[in-house]
Amino acid sequence: MLILALLLAAVMVLGACGTSNGDDNDQDTNDTDTEQTEGAGDDTEDKADFSLAMVTDEGGVDDRSFNQSAWEGIQAFGAEHGLERNAGYDYAQSDNAADFLPNLNLLVQQDYDLIFGVGFALKDAIEEVAGNFPETNFGIIDEVAEGDNVASITFAxxxxxxxxxxxxxxxxxxxxxxxxxxxxxxxxxxxxxxxxxxxxxxxxxxxxxxxxxxxxxxxxxxxxxxxxxxxxxxxxxxxxxxxxxxxxxxxxxxxxxxxxxxxxxxxxxxxxxxxxxxxxxxxxxxxxxxKRVDVAVQEVAAMQLAGNFPGGEQIVFGLEDDAIAVADTNTEAFxxxxxxxxxxxxxxxxxxxxxxxxxxxxxxxxxxxxx
Incomplete structure (x- = not known):
């Protein structure tokens, strides 16, 4: 009986030691998780609580022209402010004019804070959707549109x-x-x-x-x-x-x-x-x-982020703003x-x-x- 009692006691001591090591491991894991959570929190604080998107005209986002320039501006703004694709920024492709309204409505339903229409052809669609959703802000490029929640972005x-x-x-x-x-x-x-x-x-x-x-x-x-x-x-x-x-x-x-x-x-x-x-x-x-459409898009987005969205205003970007320039890349010809x-x-x-x-x-x- 004495031997059995001693053996039982030894097992209990070993079990207690094992539980203690497990607690230590759990504590280490919890500490690590806490550190990771705190780090993630810091990253989140660096990110803007803001989202933006754009609707292309029929030229498409890869037209190597102003649609692409606008998209590059949105991507640059997203990178600068820690936004992620889809949740923080995105675009909707228009194959023809019939796509303008559905694309704008889709982005509104996805709760984007600022939505750009790229090109003068989107004027009517922007005015209609902006009137239906006064809590959402819009920007139109290359045209002047009515609406207190619409910024008209034009160039010289x-x-x-x-x-x-x-x-x-x-x-x-x-x-x-x-x-x-x-x-x-x-x-x-x-x-x-x-x-x-x-x-x-x-x-x-x-x-x-x-x-x-x-x-x-x-x-x-x-x-x-x-x-x-x-x-x-x-x-x-x-x-x-x-x-x-x-x-x-x-x-x-x-x-x-x-x-x-x-x-x-x-x-x-x-x-x-x-x-x-x-x-x-x-x-x-x-x-x-x-024509630095990318610069204009970023500037208007920054204005909204700072609480100064130029709704109902026309903004003209020109030579004096470094938004109009002449490329000298081909030095052999130029x-x-x-x-x-x-x-x-x-x-x-x-x-x-x-x-x-x-x-x-x-x-x-x-x-x-x-x-």
């Missing part, structure tokens, strides 16, 4: 277009340049008239041919128009046509591929489209009129002479020495002043 496109017109006039060897627009509208007219004025400011004798694709996504149409222009002696084409412009680049690259000595150039728009012009060792991108001339004309714009026309009537007056 005519300024940058004037400057690339100067570059085109200095680059052409045939004294013929072209402009290809997407859908003819008040917005695209600003690109056209600014470009036309810049060309004529350098040399009134240079011919400027204008054509519209009536689309922002038909790259085949862009290629067709560009083919016609190049075949008729035009050697520099400026496009303001979204996805249509990809067809312009395609046509120029194809001509260089077939004839390395072909003297054809494209002026890109919205983003620096240097990469679109690469064909072997040659690049057909003379320059690009850079020579020092061209760069110096562009800089000189830019300073005149900033100094108020010239006002760039935005409409046909203003352009006519401007051309008369050159005589």
């Amino acid at each position: 496109e005519e300024q940058g277009s004037f400057l690339v017109g100067v570059a085109a006039a200095l680059k052409t060897e045939t004294n013929q340049v072209g402009f290809i627009g997407g859908v003819e509208s008040e917005l695209i007219k600003r690109f056209e008239t600014g470009f036309y004025a810049g060309v004529k400011a350098v040399d009134p004798n240079i011919e400027v041919r204008v054509d519209y694709a009536e689309s922002f996504s038909d790259d085949a149409m862009g290629r067709s128009i560009a083919n016609n222009m190049y075949s008729n002696g035009i050697d520099v084409i400026y496009h303001a046509a979204g996805g249509v412009g990809l067809g312009v680049f395609s046509e120029a690259r194809n001509r260089v591929e077939n004839d390395p000595d072909a003297n054809v150039w494209v002026i890109g728009v919205d983003r620096d489209q240097y990469e679109e012009g690469q064909q072997g060792d040659h690049n057909v991108t003379l320059t690009s009129m850079v 020579t020092d002479e061209i760069a110096a001339a562009v800089q000189e004309w830019q300073q005149k714009i900033l100094n108020g020495e010239i006002v760039i026309p935005q409409t046909d009537d203003e352009l006519e007056e401007y051309l008369e002043s050159l005589n």
Whole structure:
């Protein structure tokens, strides 16, 4: 009995030791979990309690133009403020105008705090949805829309277009340049008239041919128009046509591929489209009129995050805001002479020495002043 009692006591002691080690392990795990939770809490505090999204126009988020620029701005804002895709930021793709309303409503239902409509074509849809959901804020790019919860984000496109017109006039060897627009509208007219004025400011004798694709996504149409222009002696084409412009680049690259000595150039728009012009060792991108939609999107988002959303206001971004620029990536084509001339004309714009026309009537007056 004594031996059995001693054995039982030993088992109880060993069991107690085992429980103590287990408690220690559990405590270590709990301490680790606590540290991880506290760390996660710190990360969460760094994240903005805010979400934003955008609806593309028919050009799509990968149009390598202003839809893509807007999306890059949203992504950059998300990264800066610790937001995650879907919950913190996202986009809805529109294949045509019929998608605008459903996409906007979908993002509202997903409780995004700020929703951007990219492109003037979304104006009616933005106004309707903003009126139905006054607690949600909206931003529209390239148009002015009604609504106390709508910020209208516009740009001085005519300024940058004037400057690339100067570059085109200095680059052409045939004294013929072209402009290809997407859908003819008040917005695209600003690109056209600014470009036309810049060309004529350098040399009134240079011919400027204008054509519209009536689309922002038909790259085949862009290629067709560009083919016609190049075949008729035009050697520099400026496009303001979204996805249509990809067809312009395609046509120029194809001509260089077939004839390395072909003297054809494209002026890109919205983003620096240097990469679109690469064909072997040659690049057909003379320059690009850079419109920093990404910067504008981030600035408006930051204003809302700070409690200063500019609802009911129109914000115009221009040269003075570093939101309009001329790309000089292709240093082989965009020579020092061209760069110096562009800089000189830019300073005149900033100094108020010239006002760039935005409409046909203003352009006519401007051309008369050159005589």
